[in-house]
Amino acid sequence: MRAHPHIPTAFKKELSDWHMWTGRGVVIAFAAFAGMTVVAFTWLADHALAQFFLFQKAYWWGPLLWMPVSTAAIVWLTLRFAPGAAGSGIPQVMASLEPQASGGVRLLYVSVKITIAKILLTTWGLLAGLSIGREGPSVQIAAGVMHHARRWMPKRANISDHSLLIAGGAAGIAAAFNTPLGGVMFAIEELSKKSDQRSNSLVLVAIVVAGLMGVSAYGNASYFGIIRVEGFGSALLFPAILVAVCCGLAGGLFSRLLIVSLSGTSSDWFSRSRRNFPIVFAAGCGLAVATLGVVSSGETFGSGYAHNRAMLENTDHTSSLYVLLKFVATWLSTWAGVPAGVFAPSLAIGGALGNDVAQLTSYANAPTLIALGMAGFLAAVTQAPLTAFIIVMEMVDGHALVLSLMASAMVASGVSRLISAPLYPSLAELQLLRIKKSAELDKGGD
Numbered sequence: 329m330r331a332h333p334h335i336p337t338a339f340k341k342e343l344s345d346w347h348m349w350t351g352r353g354v355v356i357a358f359a360a361f362a363g364m365t366v367v368a369f370t371w372l373a374d375h376a377l378a379q380f381f382l383f384q385k386a387y388w389w390g391p392l393l394w395m396p397v398s399t400a401a402i403v404w405l406t407l408r409f410a411p412g413a414a415g416s417g418i419p420q421v422m423a424s425l426e427p428q429a430s431g432g433v434r435l436l437y438v439s440v441k442i443t444i445a446k447i448l449l450t451t452w453g454l455l456a457g458l459s460i461g462r463e464g465p466s467v468q469i470a471a472g473v474m475h476h477a478r479r480w481m482p483k484r485a486n487i488s489d490h491s492l493l494i495a496g497g498a499a500g501i502a503a504a505f506n507t508p509l510g511g512v513m514f515a516i517e518e519l520s521k522k523s524d525q526r527s528n529s530l531v532l533v534a535i536v537v538a539g540l541m542g543v544s545a546y547g548n549a550s551y552f553g554i555i556r557v558e559g560f561g562s563a564l565l566f567p568a569i570l571v572a573v574c575c576g577l578a579g580g581l582f583s584r585l586l587i588v589s590l591s592g593t594s595s596d597w598f599s600r601s602r603r604n605f606p607i608v609f610a611a612g613c614g615l616a617v618a619t620l621g622v623v624s625s626g627e628t629f630g631s632g633y634a635h636n637r638a639m640l641e642n643t644d645h646t647s648s649l650y651v652l653l654k655f656v657a658t659w660l661s662t663w664a665g666v667p668a669g670v671f672a673p674s675l676a677i678g679g680a681l682g683n684d685v686a687q688l689t690s691y692a693n694a695p696t697l698i699a700l701g702m703a704g705f706l707a708a709v710t711q712a713p714l715t716a717f718i719i720v721m722e723m724v725d726g727h728a729l730v731l732s733l734m735a736s737a738m739v740a741s742g743v744s745r746l747i748s749a750p751l752y753p754s755l756a757e758l759q760l761l762r763i764k765k766s767a768e769l770d771k772g773g774d
Contacts, residue, residue, distance in 0.1 A: 351486070355477060359537035361473055362473040362496055363499060369451070391622065395621075396615040404607050410446075413667045416468075416668070418468070422753065447469060460668030461669040463500075463669050467504075500538070506723075517712040564732070568697070575705040578681065580743060582677075583751040589663045590663065620660075633676070639679055639695075658673040658677070678703070678705025699729055704716075707736075708744035713734075
């Protein structure tokens with residue numbers, strides 16, 4: 329049996345270590361700053377997308393010119409000044425946690441420069457109307473802020489770079505979705521893959537502080553409001569299973585498609601064009617996304633949040649082709665190489681799938697299936713079911729659906745694993761391969 333600590337001695341030891349307390353103070357300060365940075369980024373991104381929709385409403389043909397030019401410009405700026413900012417941001421943070429990305433290599437993915445570039449370039453992507461999200465970028469943005477805290481730490485603070493990066497990434501999710509529990513689970517499921525990197529009090533402090541920044545800006549209200557569950561019972565069983573399986577199949581296909589497309593190893597004409605002429609390829613992707621948006625009367629433009637909210641409030645009559653068009657638009661937006669995430673579009677696709685199943689089965693309470701679809705498709709794409717169901721639960725305030733959301737996420741994730749490798753770990757491996765190839769080239773040139 330362990331002896332109890334001597335209380336006066338324990339207090340003296342705890343309070344006398346100024347290195348530890350200075351380190352904790354720095355972590356708390358930078359966690360607050362990371363949360364405020366993500367809140368500011370959220371505001372900027374939302375206003376940029378609102379400006380695009382005003383433009384698109386005034387000039388329906390405008391996106392056919394504006395979107396390809398913007399996409400090409402964003403990719404050129406990314407390749408020229410901040411190649412580490414390309415893509416979602418989550419794989420970059422995961423790669424930066426690996427031993428191969430130590431020292432100066434880590435700064436390619438997480439730094440103040442990358443944070444600023446990510447904010448500006450992702451905001452421009454939403455101003456262009458691309459089918460992208462801001463949540464994945466928020467992970468890299470917050471991780472870059474938290475990593476910078478290392479410069480202000482006392483040498484004996486005993487806080488590792490890994491802990492700061494995990495805390496920053498989780499804080500980014502917490503502040504972006506205004507879902508602190510989602511941030512905790514994201515740190516455990518996605519970032520803390522190794523036993524010596526499991527979440528600790530530092531991560532929890534960063535998530536709480538960053539979450540407080542989000543709450544102070546947006547309040548405690550959930551993003552999509554409260555889902556009214558009516559007639560919950562055996563009638564939900566078949567439609568719910570159908571939603572989960574469909575989301576698993578579609579999400580697994582989407583994940584596999586992204587991995588194959590972004591790996592750049594295929595020998596088809598499109599992959600060769602992307603490698604050899606990335607700016608022209610990006611412009612082509614932008615034009616294709618603009619065309620899909622015009623064909624869908626603007627439904628596929630942007631992140632998809634407004635579309636999801638309208639479906640949940642039963643004020644939107646979604647086209648039966650929305651799922652397919654949004655799926656392709658999101659894939660092309662990501663394949664173009666712009667700094668952008670897929671969380672928000674995944675929620676939109678999953679919600680539309682749930683809505684389609686509700687119409688197909690004549691289920692009375694469509695919002696229930698929409699929420700299950702959101703959790704299911706996000707879980708299938710990320711293969712992080714607990715993170716997905718907690719994020720959706722907190723976003724819709726659907727606590728009566730806790731078990732159903734969890735079941736949908738688990739089933740969809742299980743189906744997805746039969747089709748695709750995990751998305752973010754696979755893309756993180758690609759980032760590490762690029763580091764290895766770059767190191768080999770440098771050795772060969774010496």
